[in-house]
Amino acid sequence: MTFVYFLLIAAALLAATYAIFRLVRAVRVYLTFRGKRIVSCPETHHAAAVRVAAGKAALEALAGKHELELCECSRWPERENCPQDCLSEIEEAPKAYLVRTIINRWYQGQECVYCHRPFAEIHWHDHPPALINSERKTVQWNEVPTEKLQEVLGTHRPVCWSCHITETFRREQPDRMVDRPSDGLRMNLYH
Numbered sequence: 561m562t563f564v565y566f567l568l569i570a571a572a573l574l575a576a577t578y579a580i581f582r583l584v585r586a587v588r589v590y591l592t593f594r595g596k597r598i599v600s601c602p603e604t605h606h607a608a609a610v611r612v613a614a615g616k617a618a619l620e621a622l623a624g625k626h627e628l629e630l631c632e633c634s635r636w637p638e639r640e641n642c643p644q645d646c647l648s649e650i651e652e653a654p655k656a657y658l659v660r661t662i663i664n665r666w667y668q669g670q671e672c673v674y675c676h677r678p679f680a681e682i683h684w685h686d687h688p689p690a691l692i693n694s695e696r697k698t699v700q701w702n703e704v705p706t707e708k709l710q711e712v713l714g715t716h717r718p719v720c721w722s723c724h725i726t727e728t729f730r731r732e733q734p735d736r737m738v739d740r741p742s743d744g745l746r747m748n749l750y751h
């Protein structure tokens with residue numbers, strides 16, 4: 561009888577270990593494939609903004625399967641029935657196509673066009689950096705359509721959060737701003 565109990569406990573422990581293994585794998589799949597990505601569409605060879613169904617992929621992983629599919633693409637709904645061949649690119653290098661990775665890489669080694677401070681590590685939740693377009697208007701990333709990302713990186717220049725806020729204020733309320741001659745492009749707010 562004791563041996564039977566031993567076997568039961570061993571089986572339960574094995575099952576629990578296996579369940580934890582699957583759970584860890586599912587979480588890893590979710591974290592790997594969440595987020596918006598820019599891929600080169602295998603059909604058009606142009607940039608497309610896509611999102612992998614990370615939650616579904618995690619559930620599949622929980623069931624021991626490995627299946628990826630898109631839940632969003634900038635070419636939809638026109639090409640909603642495409643074979644989703646871009647998934648093989650994403651699987652090969654999941655991080656490389658992440659919008660955040662592409663943008664972070666772009667800022668590294670560059671400096672703000674106004675204050676000339678170099679960009680260090682980007683903190684997106686706190687004072688995210690911005691951009692300036694050819695008309696010298698600063699814009700934030702949430703104003704840029706993801707599928708235009710590559711194009712925007714070639715036409716815009718980097719601006720830090722502080723300068724973006726100052727420039728936006730100057731643009732919207734020019735009568736409340738004054739130039740400080742010794743400080744070039746930098747402006748001061750009236751308090």
Ligand SMILES: [Zn+2]
Nearest residue numbers: 672675720723
């Ligand atoms: Zn700046």
